[in-house]
Amino acid sequence: MDFSLPRARKASEPALPMINVVFLLLIFFLMSAQIAAPPPFDVTPPEASSDGAAEGERVLYIARDGQLALAQARDEAVWDTLGGPGAGEGGLTLAVDGGLPAATLARVLARLGALGYDDLHLVTRAE
Template sequence: MRFDPPRPRSDDERILPLINVVFLLLIFFMLTGRLAAGDPFKVEPPRSATEGPAAAQEAVVLLGADGRLALDGLVMERPALAEAVAGRLRQEPDTPIRLKADGRAEATAVVEVMELLRDAGAAKLQLLTVPEAR
């Protein structure tokens, strides 16, 4: 039996499988790239001079510039929000409530929501802000 030596592969033959793998990985990451659900409406938090570590998200209340409210991504009215927060706090009393208010929201609206959360039983309330650019 006589075997011919393998012919040398050209550069094109060596790089084509690599291109195919990279292309498939690109498509895979494009399709699976969305890891977290976004907020139901756009909220731009106000700027802050201080910066703190991010804590685990327990309950996040969103307040839009137009006064819309949401709890953990679910849009709801004020009475429903108060009842939902009170129900959650009955189950886990030490749950921190995080308020993410739009920077363009009226200060009185932010205070009203904070009072609503206090009346619902929130003992720990964090107002989320974005650090100022220096």
């Protein structure tokens, strides 16, 4: 019979502190990341020399061919969304393609004015 003492096992390092660090990093990166939906179509804004940033909660996209997009609404559904409850309240940001004819933009602005929107911001790119 063997009456010798069993060999002591080497203590393993606890994994809990490492798991805590990984979850803290995950939460940090999720909270600091900006998650935004991509624009519905490519828009090349016109050039401007101002440095001011546009403000507004909603962005109305206008493509070169006159297509409209606001959140999930497209074309004529945009006007239903803009004319709904609270029409004209708050700012509206316009992301307009630089190749859009001025006459088309004038018609859109007139229709927005008729709905009560008077706080409009035009997105431009620096020269």
